[in-house]
Every structure is written in C-alpha cells, then in structure tokens.
Amino acid sequence: MIPLRMKTRSILIIEDNTEMQFLLKLILEQEGYSVIVASTGEQSLTILKSRPRLLLILMDLTLPDMLGQTLVGKIKCEQLIRKTPILFFSAVSGLTRMSLPDGVVGAIQKPFQVNDFLSKIKVFKNQATVSNFA
Numbered sequence: 001m002i003p004l005r006m007k008t009r010s011i012l013i014i015e016d017n018t019e020m021q022f023l024l025k026l027i028l029e030q031e032g033y034s035v036i037v038a039s040t041g042e043q044s045l046t047i048l049k050s051r052p053r054l055l056l057i058l059m060d061l062t063l064p065d066m067l068g069q070t071l072v073g074k075i076k077c078e079q080l081i082r083k084t085p086i087l088f089f090s091a092v093s094g095l096t097r098m099s100l101p102d103g104v105v106g107a108i109q110k111p112f113q114v115n116d117f118l119s120k121i122k123v124f125k126n127q128a129t130v131s132n133f134a
Contacts, residue, residue: 010034010051011121014044014059014071015089020110024058024089027114028121041066045074052081056124058108061090069101076103085124 011028015021016039025035036051038044041063048054057075061068068088076082088100088107100107108120 010036010054012036012038012044012047012051012054012057014038014041014057014063016040016060016064020060027117031118031121033121040064041071041074044071045078048075048078048081048084052078052084054081054084056121057084057086058089058121059086061088061092072101072103087120 009032011033013021013024013028013035015024015037018039021037021039025037028035033055036047036054038047042065044057044059048057059068059071063071068090072086075084075086082103085105086103088104089110090107091110093109106120108117
C-alpha cells in the first residue's frame with residue numbers, strides 16, 4: 001500500500017551556469033537534499049520522465065535551448081510530473097506572482113542570501129504527496 005504522504009527530498013536544478021549549479025548543489029546537499037542537475041530544458045525533460053518523484057524543480061528562467069516558460073508548458077503536459085512545484089531562479093528583476101506562468105509557485109532572485117533561499121526551499125519539504133505523482 002502506498003502511504004498517503006510520500007516524502008522525497010530530491011530537487012531538480014535546471015541551470016546552465018556551471019558555477020551556479022555547483023553552488024546550489026552544495027547548499028542543498030548540506031541541508032540533506034538529494035540534488036539532480038540538468039543544463040538544458042531537453043535534458044531536464046529526460047530526467048523528469050525517468051525520475052518523476054521530486055520535491056521541487058528549481059529552474060533558471062533562461063536556458064540555452066528554451067525559455068523557462070516553454071519548459072513549464074512541456075512539464076505541465078506530462079501526467080507524472082505536472083503537479084511537481086516549480087520555482088523560477090533568475091537574475092531577471094520584477095518577477096512577481098502575477099507574472100509567473102501557471103504551475104510556477106514562486107521565484108528566487110539572483111543574487112540571493114543563502115538563508116532566504118533555504119527558507120523558500122524548505123516550504124516544500126513536507127508537501128510531497130501521492131497526488132504529485134498521479
């Protein structure tokens with residue numbers, strides 16, 4: 001029987017900047033999260049299809065092969081992953097809840113303070129449910 005609350009601490013980072021990938025992975029792994037990294041939208045879709053049970057997707061707004069908004073649309077078309085929360089992570093200023101596409105639960109502005117970053121990530125720590133995977 002599948003428990004009503006499935007807990008996962010895996011986060012997918014979709015970021016093309018290798019230094020930022022390293023920094024985010026380091027911060028999150030020190031907090032006990034399992035981190036998977038993708039550098040492009042297409043690479044992230046391949047990963048998501050093979051590992052749909054994620055706590056969170058942390059996505060750069062501008063990727064080398066597609067815009068974040070385009071990738072969100074592709075993710076939301078996939079049955080197994082469409083309910084996984086997505087946070088945009090970008091240097092683009094002025095991102096507000098109203099300007100975010102459907103399926104994106106928030107945005108983190110670069111540069112960031114580590115404590116502020118972690119407080120936004122921790123919101124999702126206990127929110128993974130069976131419905132995220134159905």
